Amino acid sequence: MARNLARILRGCGSLVPFMKTPARPPRSSSSSIPVRTLVEMLPSLFSSKPRDFSLPNSSWGEEMMRLYEHYNGHTETEGEENQERKWNRLPSYNRSLKYAAGGVYLSKLIQSKARLFTRNIRDPGAAFEYVLFIDKEKEKCVCIFQAGHLLEGPPGHVHGGAIATMIDTVTGTHASAISAPVLTANLNIDYRSPIPLGSTVLIESTLEKTEGRKLFISCKVTSTDGSKRHTDATALFVSVSIGHLLKG
Numbered sequence: 001m002a003r004n005l006a007r008i009l010r011g012c013g014s015l016v017p018f019m020k021t022p023a024r025p026p027r028s029s030s031s032s033i034p035v036r037t038l039v040e041m042l043p044s045l046f047s048s049k050p051r052d053f054s055l056p057n058s059s060w061g062e063e064m065m066r067l068y069e070h071y072n073g074h075t076e077t078e079g080e081e082n083q084e085r086k087w088n089r090l091p092s093y094n095r096s097l098k099y100a101a102g103g104v105y106l107s108k109l110i111q112s113k114a115r116l117f118t119r120n121i122r123d124p125g126a127a128f129e130y131v132l133f134i135d136k137e138k139e140k141c142v143c144i145f146q147a148g149h150l151l152e153g154p155p156g157h158v159h160g161g162a163i164a165t166m167i168d169t170v171t172g173t174h175a176s177a178i179s180a181p182v183l184t185a186n187l188n189i190d191y192r193s194p195i196p197l198g199s200t201v202l203i204e205s206t207l208e209k210t211e212g213r214k215l216f217i218s219c220k221v222t223s224t225d226g227s228k229r230h231t232d233a234t235a236l237f238v239s240v241s242i243g244h245l246l247k248g
């Protein structure tokens, strides 16, 4: 039993930042974790509160904060029929453990060290700072994205791969909110104008239709005042079983 737990926890080294890890006692052998240490670690493994990356931090600029405050819990009236759209913030964590299905899958996910790479950069503001809001009907998502200096591609501008990452993340989170788990089957991107490094932009996604396991989502990236179109995209997500995810 203790040996099995040790194996899971070794494969789980990336969880350590979330645990109140006691000072490591001397080991009797290089490959085993003392049972006492395991017992001390277990409660915090399952009760630790992960950091919600969608909450403001000190790196957020004025525009990011202004828009965050605008969308957070905000209700908009739009269209000729004066339809109301209420925006709800989606929390965002850097690990999948929270979404694990339990049993055999839980231990496999722990061993896989699953984590979301956009939420895995330690230096706040250095790369992907973003927060997503979704409407109650789950037809639309809006993301406020501040692009940090590590995302440079063309001098002074955001790398196209980083833009693709954000589009995949926004549309993928949108699709997951409707029918998790999903995988991206297809992503088409038109880059229309470069995004200045350090700027804040809006990424909006719209659910176009669903067909069986398929979700078709469109996406656009604009300046925050809407005057400049940076990028257009369409994405297809296919909802899959957890078994499909694990078999790779």
Ligand SMILES: CCCCCCCCCCCCCC(=O)SCCNC(=O)CCNC(=O)[C@H](O)C(C)(C)COP(=O)(O)OP(=O)(O)OC[C@H]1O[C@@H](n2cnc3c(N)ncnc32)[C@H](O)[C@@H]1OP(=O)(O)O
Binding pocket: 090, 168, 169, 170, 172, 173, 176, 177, 180, 182, 183, 184, 185, 186, 212, 213, 214, 236, 238, 239, 240, 244
């Ligand atoms: C609140 C929520 C929070 C969540 C937080 C998480 C945030 C995460 C955000 C980050 C998100 C990051 C997300 C990522 O980065 S996901 C990582 C990148 N994506 C992948 O690695 C996916 C790899 N591909 C596969 O695993 C399989 O091919 C999939 C699962 C996609 C389908 O294999 P499966 O065996 O299951 O199904 P099927 O082959 O019978 O196809 C089913 C249907 O789909 C149609 N089809 C398939 N492919 C294409 C195609 N290319 N164009 C057009 N159509 C396509 C196909 O014709 C069929 O249609 P129909 O005949 O039924 O009409």
